[in-house]
Amino acid sequence: MKKKKSTLKTLFFEKGVLFLLNQLKLPLEIDYLPCSSEIEVADAIRNMVVRGAPAIGVTAGYGMALAASRHKGLPYTRFRDKMQECSALLYSTRPTAVNLSWALKRMEKVWRGTANPVGISKSMLTEASLIEAEDVELNRSIGKHGSSLIKNGTTVLTHCNAGALATAGWGTALGVIRSAHEAGKKLRVFIDETRPYLQGARITALEIMDLGIDCRLICDNMAGHFMAQGEIDCVIVGADRIAANGDTANKIGTYSLAVLCRFHKIPIYIAAPCSTLDLSVRSGADIPIEQRAESEVTEIAGKRIAPLGIKVLNPSFDVTPACLISAIITEKGVIRPPYRTGLKQLF
Amino acid sequence: MKKKKSTLKTLFFEKGVLFLLNQLKLPLEIDYLPCSSEIEVADAIRNMVVRGAPAIGVTAGYGMALAASRHKGLPYTRFRDKMQECSALLYSTRPTAVNLSWALKRMEKVWRGTANPVGISKSMLTEASLIEAEDVELNRSIGKHGSSLIKNGTTVLTHCNAGALATAGWGTALGVIRSAHEAGKKLRVFIDETRPYLQGARITALEIMDLGIDCRLICDNMAGHFMAQGEIDCVIVGADRIAANGDTANKIGTYSLAVLCRFHKIPIYIAAPCSTLDLSVRSGADIPIEQRAESEVTEIAGKRIAPLGIKVLNPSFDVTPACLISAIITEKGVIRPPYRTGLKQLF
Numbered sequence: 001m002k003k004k005k006s007t008l009k010t011l012f013f014e015k016g017v018l019f020l021l022n023q024l025k026l027p028l029e030i031d032y033l034p035c036s037s038e039i040e041v042a043d044a045i046r047n048m049v050v051r052g053a054p055a056i057g058v059t060a061g062y063g064m065a066l067a068a069s070r071h072k073g074l075p076y077t078r079f080r081d082k083m084q085e086c087s088a089l090l091y092s093t094r095p096t097a098v099n100l101s102w103a104l105k106r107m108e109k110v111w112r113g114t115a116n117p118v119g120i121s122k123s124m125l126t127e128a129s130l131i132e133a134e135d136v137e138l139n140r141s142i143g144k145h146g147s148s149l150i151k152n153g154t155t156v157l158t159h160c161n162a163g164a165l166a167t168a169g170w171g172t173a174l175g176v177i178r179s180a181h182e183a184g185k186k187l188r189v190f191i192d193e194t195r196p197y198l199q200g201a202r203i204t205a206l207e208i209m210d211l212g213i214d215c216r217l218i219c220d221n222m223a224g225h226f227m228a229q230g231e232i233d234c235v236i237v238g239a240d241r242i243a244a245n246g247d248t249a250n251k252i253g254t255y256s257l258a259v260l261c262r263f264h265k266i267p268i269y270i271a272a273p274c275s276t277l278d279l280s281v282r283s284g285a286d287i288p289i290e291q292r293a294e295s296e297v298t299e300i301a302g303k304r305i306a307p308l309g310i311k312v313l314n315p316s317f318d319v320t321p322a323c324l325i326s327a328i329i330t331e332k333g334v335i336r337p338p339y340r341t342g343l344k345q346l347f
Numbered sequence: 348m349k350k351k352k353s354t355l356k357t358l359f360f361e362k363g364v365l366f367l368l369n370q371l372k373l374p375l376e377i378d379y380l381p382c383s384s385e386i387e388v389a390d391a392i393r394n395m396v397v398r399g400a401p402a403i404g405v406t407a408g409y410g411m412a413l414a415a416s417r418h419k420g421l422p423y424t425r426f427r428d429k430m431q432e433c434s435a436l437l438y439s440t441r442p443t444a445v446n447l448s449w450a451l452k453r454m455e456k457v458w459r460g461t462a463n464p465v466g467i468s469k470s471m472l473t474e475a476s477l478i479e480a481e482d483v484e485l486n487r488s489i490g491k492h493g494s495s496l497i498k499n500g501t502t503v504l505t506h507c508n509a510g511a512l513a514t515a516g517w518g519t520a521l522g523v524i525r526s527a528h529e530a531g532k533k534l535r536v537f538i539d540e541t542r543p544y545l546q547g548a549r550i551t552a553l554e555i556m557d558l559g560i561d562c563r564l565i566c567d568n569m570a571g572h573f574m575a576q577g578e579i580d581c582v583i584v585g586a587d588r589i590a591a592n593g594d595t596a597n598k599i600g601t602y603s604l605a606v607l608c609r610f611h612k613i614p615i616y617i618a619a620p621c622s623t624l625d626l627s628v629r630s631g632a633d634i635p636i637e638q639r640a641e642s643e644v645t646e647i648a649g650k651r652i653a654p655l656g657i658k659v660l661n662p663s664f665d666v667t668p669a670c671l672i673s674a675i676i677t678e679k680g681v682i683r684p685p686y687r688t689g690l691k692q693l694f
Contacts, residue, residue, distance in 0.1 A: 027652075027653060027654035027655075028651060028654070028655070190660075192568070193542070193644065193652075193653070194568070195540070195542060195566040195567065195568060196566050198652055201644075201645075201652050201653040202652060202653065202654075205653055205654050205657045206654045209654055209656065209657060215657070215658065216658050216659065216660050217644060217645070217653055217657050217658065217659045217660075218644075218659070218660050218661075219542040219543050219567070219599070219600075219644060219661075220542065220566070220567050220568035221539070221541070221542060221567035221568070221599055221600030221603055222599055222600070222603075222660065222662065222665075223603060224600075224602050224603030224606055224665070225599060225602050225603070225662060225665040226660070228602060228665075252566070252568055252569055252572060253566075253568030253569070253571075255571050255572050255575060256568055256569075256570060256571030256572070256603065256607060259571055259606065259607055259610045260603060260606055260607075262610070263606045263609070263610065297540065297548075297564060297565075297566060298548070298564070300647040300648060300650070300652070301647060301648065301650035301652060302650075303647070303648035303649075303650065304375060305374075305540075305545055305548050305549060305647070305648060306374060306540070306548040306549065306552055306564055307374035307375070307549075307552050307553045307556055308374075308375070309556065310552045310556060310562070310564050311562065311563050311564065312563065312564045312565070313537075313563050313564075313565050313569065313573070314565075314566075315569065315572060318569075318571070318572040318575075
């Protein structure tokens with residue numbers, strides 16, 4: 001069976017220009033923003049043109065490569081000062097994104113390495129594409145390991161967006177679906193719209209359609225109904241942070257899905273790179289829960305939908321206890337309970 | 348403790364004019380549409396200015412009273428023909444609403460009763476206000492019985508809108524909350540926004556705020572998280588149809604809540620008038636599930652939020668099996684399992 005090739009890319013580098021898919025315009029416009037300088041790249045990260053920690057890391061890598069190319073005519077000491085400055089600029093855009101500082105440190109090793117700006121500039125482009133390629137490779141590994149859990153004819157439910165557009169490519173939870181699809185398995189995907197920010201409706205729906213996989217968009221509160229009707233065979237989601245005992249913080253709504261899965265005896269899998277594991281956090285109770293703006297709930301697409309003055313709660317994610325999770329899929333393999341032992345062995 | 352009196356009314360009749368709260372403009376505008384004729388009333392029902400089966404029934408009653416007043420100068424036979432015509436007009440607006448045909452039949456008994464149009468016209472206004480008062484009284488009874496289940500200091504979660512604005516006043520699920528509040532119990536209410544049509548965010552939020560009860564609006568997928576945090580003590584919802592065995596069809600998302608309640612050992616109550624019971628339906632398996640327009644999911648406030656061409660599933664309600672329901676609250680009392688016996692005894 002001929003598989004449709006994805007036409008969506010988080011980013012691509014062509015003739016000295018970095019093109020970023022403008023995620024602010026999704027799903028109705030597929031528009032690539034050209035960036036020729038580190039300043040344009042910094043603006044794009046800050047304005048959320050690109051989102052998802054791995055994608056931001058790769059973008060910052062290319063931002064440094066663009067900076068090196070622009071400033072390669074400078075004498076070496078001035079060039080190094082300039083690189084320092086550009087790195088600080090890119091870092092300031094989303095200082096909490098772990099992959100951003102990681103990528104900038106990796107680029108720093110290159111521009112501190114020799115005393116030849118022209119040579120450095122070439123090496124930096126190579127390094128940026130290496131970071132990109134490694135991220136895709138890592139996701140493909142997650143996909144390959146996860147695919148072994150997906151039988152032919154399965155209907156998968158997913159929540160939020162853990163797809164190619166949150167990474168340099170392929171995706172984590174969607175990477176598993178993609179790998180199973182590529183392996184020739186017939187799949188159907190139910191997509192939770194994922195209130196309040198609608199990542200499912202806006203981004204996952206687009207990605208799954210783009211891959212040519214049969215899919216259905218539903219509201220989050222419909223998942224239980226379709227499980228009761230026997231329509232769902234498994235749930236696959238990504239993760240924001242995984243504690244040492246396997247408790248997993250992920251987009252709000254994941255916990256409710258895990259409880260529904262338990263009741264209906266349906267497996268729920270977490271797909272995430274090892275970098276998501278935080279062994280310094282003993283359990284989910286120690287993961288702080290970020291509260292986001294009320295306007296995400298009370299306004300949709302700029303239109304107010306709730307009465308003025310209403311109090312709103314908007315936790316950005318919830319914690320699913322390890323006891324409800326069927327398996328954690330990483331690039332190093334599939335981890336089954338008990339997680340404390342299995343996760344430790346990854347390092 | 349002085350309770351804030353509600354300022355919202357589904358409708359009121361004043362100096363020969365029926366005023367209907369225009370529910371299309373909620374929650375941002377509180378606007379009453381004046382209707383002086385049966386034609387204006389028919390338009391208002393058809394255009395969803397007023398919604399909820401009980402509210403529609405009462406509105407149609409007043410529509411017939413307005414018609415009688417306008418045509419009371421006609422000779423009796425022509426008056427009767429005119430009443431027949433007006434009744435058909437009002438019936439045509441929402442032919443599937445059970446309470447609509449019931450109210451029109453009740454009004455018909457009045458206009459067929461004597462041969463004096465002027466006298467009939469007065470009696471019809473009396474009958475319409477009686478239908479209104481009876482509906483409020485019935486809801487107050489549901490409220491009173493349900494209130495016995497609500498302890499002081501309880502946090503209630505509700506879904507969709509089963510409030511005063513779906514009835515002539517007071518409400519069913521919200522009627523229980525209202526009665527408990529009026530009885531001086533300290534309450535807190537969590538309100539599910541209720542995708543896709545957002546009845547919770549638009550209408551329930553407005554009603555609960557208007558009553559001066561402490562409340563929080565949440566997205567539907569957050570309910571499980573707040574249950575796990577120990578924030579929710581019980582769930583109260585309305586019902587669209589209750590089968591002879593207690594299986595209950597209600598707004599989509601109710602079933603997921605019931606499963607979450609079972610997992611967290613939290614009671615879930617159904618509040619509904621006896622007219623919601625359909626003893627001819629043996630179980631939930633025999634209740635057909637209405638599928639509604641895809642645009643309810645893909646568009647919010649007229650703005651497209653999902654990719655063009657995406658397939659959407661939009662069941663309007665789900666069925667909660669009796670075994671997950673803690674009690675059914677009716678105007679005749681609180682029914683506990685086994686429901687088949689308890690529900691039969693109501694008749």
